[in-house]
Amino acid sequence: MLRSKYGNNYTPPAATGIFADVPMTYWAVNWIEQLFHEGTTNGCAVSPLEYCPENNVTRSEMAIFLLRSKYGSGYASTPATAIFMDVPTTYWAAGWINQLAAEGITTGCGSGDYCPENPVTRAQMAAFLVRGFNLP
Secondary structure, eight states: OHHHHHOTTOOOOOOOOOOTTSOTTSTTHHHHHHHHHTTSOOOSEETTEEOOTTSOOBHHHHHHHHHHHHHOTTOOOOOOOOOSTTOOTTSTTHHHHHHHHHTTSOOOSBTTBOOTTSBOOHHHHHHHHHHHTTOO
């Protein structure tokens, strides 16, 4: 997401070690901390602050990451409407998912569903980034 936003030559600043579960030797520590500093993610736990770097990201979580990365940490989701059959308006990420659909970033996972709790594949993430950041 950071390279989609800032260009393919972007390199994040050096990490300081804010996450209890991301050692300074972890291969993506600089990238993870920059996503946190930009407000793209809050991590997975607060006391202690953890990121859970080996956990999968769901399609719901990805919707939030992508929109916060694109619009900034102050971005708030839109009011939820019933767009996908498996995302009720009361679902915690419904507004975020709806915004992805409104912007043409997603059409769901098929048959009128979004599959909000499914993990995001690398192929899906590539498509989301290209559409979300209007990459060539």
